[in-house]
Structure formats: structure tokens, C-alpha cells
Amino acid sequence: MTAHDADCERCEELLQGYLDRDLSPAEVVVAEGHLDGCDYCRRRYRFEERLRRYIRISASERMPAGLLQKLAELREQSPGAQL
Amino acid sequence: MAETDAGASAAGDARRIANEARERVRFEEEALDFADQVYRVARRLVSTREEAEELVQDTYARAFRSWRSFTPGTNMRAWLLRILTNLNVDRGRKIQRSPDLQPLEEGDYYLANKLAAAEGEQALEQDQVVERLSQSGVVDALAELPHDFRDVVVLVDIGDFSYADAAQILDVPIGTVMSRLHRGRRILKQKLAEENL
Numbered sequence: 001m002t003a004h005d006a007d008c009e010r011c012e013e014l015l016q017g018y019l020d021r022d023l024s025p026a027e028v029v030v031a032e033g034h035l036d037g038c039d040y041c042r043r044r045y046r047f048e049e050r051l052r053r054y055i056r057i058s059a060s061e062r063m064p065a066g067l068l069q070k071l072a073e074l075r076e077q078s079p080g081a082q083l
Numbered sequence: 084m085a086e087t088d089a090g091a092s093a094a095g096d097a098r099r100i101a102n103e104a105r106e107r108v109r110f111e112e113e114a115l116d117f118a119d120q121v122y123r124v125a126r127r128l129v130s131t132r133e134e135a136e137e138l139v140q141d142t143y144a145r146a147f148r149s150w151r152s153f154t155p156g157t158n159m160r161a162w163l164l165r166i167l168t169n170l171n172v173d174r175g176r177k178i179q180r181s182p183d184l185q186p187l188e189e190g191d192y193y194l195a196n197k198l199a200a201a202e203g204e205q206a207l208e209q210d211q212v213v214e215r216l217s218q219s220g221v222v223d224a225l226a227e228l229p230h231d232f233r234d235v236v237v238l239v240d241i242g243d244f245s246y247a248d249a250a251q252i253l254d255v256p257i258g259t260v261m262s263r264l265h266r267g268r269r270i271l272k273q274k275l276a277e278e279n280l
């Protein structure tokens with residue numbers, strides 16, 4: 001299953017750049033003009049936004065307890081600490 | 084006269100040393116403030132928690148040794164990550180050529196289309212639709228990305244670095260960052276679709 005028509009295909013190509021805010025002003029006009037009238041693409045853009053947040057949350061793991069202390073100790077040991 | 088000069092220069096030295104010590108402490112404290120963010124990126128660049136901890140420790144050991152090469156006022160988090168990615172390559176990760184590209188990856192709507200096919204088009208509107216993908220599945224899919232792609236996806240999408248910062252960290256042109264990022268995300272979505280749907 002692919003996008004509905006050539007305009008949807010163009011919109012699909014602009015998806016990442018749009019969400020990254022990396023499109024030229026002319027491309028933004030193309031994307032937003034199409035999204036205004038196309039539920040199909042608009043759903044997919046929203047989905048992509050949610051997906052990005054979900055990936056970030058799923059893949060983010062806090063630093064283990066104790067690591068910060070170990071790093072702080074490296075400070076004292078590094079040569080030059082003794083001035 | 085000579086004595087006065089010597090006294091003045093000794094006082095100057097003492098001031099310089101005190102200033103340098105202060106700068107150094109400031110540097111170290113700022114670097115430590117980034118530890119959690121550095122770890123989060125490191126964790127997704129290597130396979131295990133232990134490796135990630137070791138990599139972060141090696142990074143900070145090197146950073147503390149070479150603190151003078153950091154230019155105050157520039158992006159310290161990117162500077163730390165540059166050390167980290169270099170160490171990660173040195174640690175024996177082979178520099179992988181971008182694999183000669185599987186014929187074609189699917190488009191950016193691929194995963195959404197698969198979900199819509201499985202759950203219905205309206206399901207895409209729901210916030211929870213992403214939960215069809217397991218969190219551990221996301222982690223696995225990231226881990227399976229070829230290194231070149233994974234580095235960029237992790238730096239930008241997990242580490243929240245700009246294209247320009249990622250380019251500087253990895254020492255590649257910004258255009259390379261963008262093409263790897265776009266392809267890496269598509270491959271990731273393809274894997275998520277294959278594993279979950």
C-alpha cells in the first residue's frame with residue numbers, strides 16, 4: 001500500500017525534513033498546502049511525531065547509580081590535578 | 084630591585100595557577116553535569132550497560148586530561164560526544180562502510196501503512212497506537228541498524244543533537260549526516276514493522 005497519489009508521494013518525501021524543520025520555505029508551503037486537505041497524510045505526519053517521541057522514551061536509559069561518583073573520582077586522579 | 088621583580092613574578096605565577104585551577108574546576112563540573120546525557124547516547128551505541136559505563140569512564144578520563152583543548156563557550160556536550168565516538172571506534176569497532184544498499188528501503192509511510200492495515204486507518208489517530216511496538220523492540224531495532232546509520236540516528240533522535248553538531252562529532256559532512264539519518268530512520272521503521280506487525 002503506497003500513498004494515494006503523486007501529491008501524497010511528494011508529501012511523504014517531505015515528512016522528515018518537515019518534522020526536523022529543515023525544509024525550504026517553498027517546500028513548507030507544499031507540505032502544509034497538501035496536509036491541509038489530506039487526512040491520509042496528516043495522520044501519517046502525526047503518527048511520525050508520536051513515533052519519534054516513543055523511540056526517544058523507549059531508548060533512553062538513565063545513567064546507572066554510582067557512575068557519576070566514579071566519573072567524579074576520575075577528576076582527582078587525572079595528572080595535573082596536583083598543581 | 085631584583086628582589087621586588089622576583090616577588091612580583093612569583094605573585095603573578097600564583098595568580099595564574101589559581102586562575103587555571105578555577106577554570107579547571109569549572110570545566111570539570113560542567114562536564115559532569117552532562118554525564119547522564121552522555122551515558123544515554125553511549126548506551127545505544129554499544130551492546131551492554133557495562134560497555135557503556137566503561138566507554139563513558141574512558142571518555143571522562145580523556146576529557147579531564149585534555150581539558151585545555153576545550154574552547155570555553157563552545158558546545159561541551161558535543162565535544163564530549165566527539166571524544167566518545169572516537170574512543171568507540173578505537174575500541175575495536177570496525178569502521179563499517181555503509182553497506183551497499185539493499186535495493187530499496189520502503190518509504191517513510193511504510194510503518195504507518197502497516198499499522199493502518201492491521202488496526203484500521205482510524206487507529207493512526209490514537210496516541211497509544213505506537214504502543215503496538217514494544218519498547219524493547221525499539222531498542223533491538225536500533226541496535227540492529229548498521230553502525231553508520233545508528234550513530235547518526237542515536238545522536239539526533241536520542242541525543243537531540245543538530246545535524247551540524249552530529250556532523251562535527253562524527254567528522255563527516257552535514258549532507259552525509261542528513262542522508263544517513265533519513266535512511267537510518269526508514270530502515271528503523273522497516274524493522275519495527277517487520278518485528279511487530
